[in-house]
Amino acid sequence: MTATIPARTGDAERGTLDKAADENFPVAPFFLPRAWRDDLMAVYGFARLVDDIGDGDLAPGGADARLLGVSPEEAENRLVLLDAFEADLGRVFDGTPHHPLLRRLQPTVRRRDLAPEPFLGLVAANRQDQLVKRYETYDDLLAYCELSANPVGRLVLAVTGTSTPERIRLSDAICTALQIVEHLQDMAEDLGRDRIYLPAADMKRFHVQEADLARKTAGASVRALVAYEAQRARDLLNEGAPLVGSVHGRLKLLLAGFVAGGRAAIEAIAAAEYDVLPGPPKPGKGRLLREVGVTLRGEG
Numbered sequence: 312m313t314a315t316i317p318a319r320t321g322d323a324e325r326g327t328l329d330k331a332a333d334e335n336f337p338v339a340p341f342f343l344p345r346a347w348r349d350d351l352m353a354v355y356g357f358a359r360l361v362d363d364i365g366d367g368d369l370a371p372g373g374a375d376a377r378l379l380g381v382s383p384e385e386a387e388n389r390l391v392l393l394d395a396f397e398a399d400l401g402r403v404f405d406g407t408p409h410h411p412l413l414r415r416l417q418p419t420v421r422r423r424d425l426a427p428e429p430f431l432g433l434v435a436a437n438r439q440d441q442l443v444k445r446y447e448t449y450d451d452l453l454a455y456c457e458l459s460a461n462p463v464g465r466l467v468l469a470v471t472g473t474s475t476p477e478r479i480r481l482s483d484a485i486c487t488a489l490q491i492v493e494h495l496q497d498m499a500e501d502l503g504r505d506r507i508y509l510p511a512a513d514m515k516r517f518h519v520q521e522a523d524l525a526r527k528t529a530g531a532s533v534r535a536l537v538a539y540e541a542q543r544a545r546d547l548l549n550e551g552a553p554l555v556g557s558v559h560g561r562l563k564l565l566l567a568g569f570v571a572g573g574r575a576a577i578e579a580i581a582a583a584e585y586d587v588l589p590g591p592p593k594p595g596k597g598r599l600l601r602e603v604g605v606t607l608r609g610e611g
Contacts, residue, residue: 340568342561346422350470353419356412357400358433358463364392365437366504378410389441397434400427423470429462440506449510449543453487460490464569471562478558484551485569491544492576495537496591498524509536526588534585541577541585548573555606563607571602578602 339351360375362368367389369375376386379395386392402408403417404427419425436459446452464482468474494501494508501508502524514520517536524533548570555566575594583592594602 340565343565344561347471350419350423351467353412353416354463354466354470357416357430360410360412361393361396361433361437364389364396365440375410380409390438393434393438393441397431400430400434403427403430419470423472425466425469429466429469432458432462444506445511446508447511449513452491452508452510455508456487456490457483460486467565471558473558473562478554481551481554481557484547485554485566485573488544488547488551489569489573491540491547492573492580495540495544495580495587496576496593498537498587499590509540513539524588529586529588533588537580537585537587541580544573545577548577552606552609556609564603567603567606568599570606571599574602574606575599 338355339348341348343351364375367387369392373383373386376383376392376395379392379399381388381392381395396410399408399410399413403413403420408414408417436455439455439458443455446455461483464486465474465479468478468482491508498509502521507514507521507524509519509524513536517532517539519532519536523530526533529537552570555563555570558566572594575598576592578598579592579594580587
């Protein structure tokens with residue numbers, strides 16, 4: 312259901328944009344106006360690439376590093392890559408960027424009069440991922456989500472020309488929820504990167520040790536903790552859901568898809584009895600469509 316990627320797109324660019332199909336929610340579905348689809352895919356390309364840099368998931372061969380002007384000797388240094396990426400982001404606003412995904416973003420920034428702050432927040436979040444591996448409290452995690460997730464929703468509102476202070480507040484709740492859900496789905500993968508996004512205070516409350524997260528299947532304490540965090544995400548989605556009713560037309564359906572994607576993912580986690588350690592529980596299309604319907608009707 313994502314926008315078609317032009318054949319002229321380079322391999323590095325196409326490989327990044329293709330990942331849109333794996334997200335919990337539709338990035339740029341077919342029913343949106345073509346101009347919106349193109350601009351949302353440009354924003355997605357930026358967000359996906361900066362995450363891939365921060366996670367060390369760039370395509371092999373070093374093409375992205377070369378495009379950013381990073382030497383082969385430093386191509387594995389994520390902080391150096393992020394610095395170079397941020398410098399290239401600056402050229403989006405006052406020059407000609409080097410990376411094709413940032414060149415793709417430049418017309419969107421100009422057409423929609425986008426500010427640099429949300430983009431810089433996403434870079435800062437990935438820089439923080441290199442330096443901060445644990446979060447002591449839920450408030451600490453929320454502060455991270457303010458950088459890592461909330462800018463995306465703000466950019467969607469800006470691209471569609473629907474930003475208001477209240478909509479931004481509701482969008483922030485939805486985006487933070489989606490980030491928490493993703494952390495729960497990817498718990499084992501994140502641990503492999505020596506990252507734990509479960510607040511340490513909550514782990515202590517549920518008597519969960521880090522070693523418990525490295526097992527093949529989750530014990531009762533881990534499941535209880537995951538259920539607790541999933542409920543927090545569900546509450547945030549419910550808090551932000553009125554955003555859907557505040558807009559009209561095809562944007563309403565897009566935002567319902569975001570909320571429904573989060574709700575469906577939580578239901579998939581619950582269906583797995585909150586055991587996320589064997590791999591990320593993913594919802595089927597049927598569950599997602601049902602949740603879209605529920606969200607559009609304003610139920611739940």
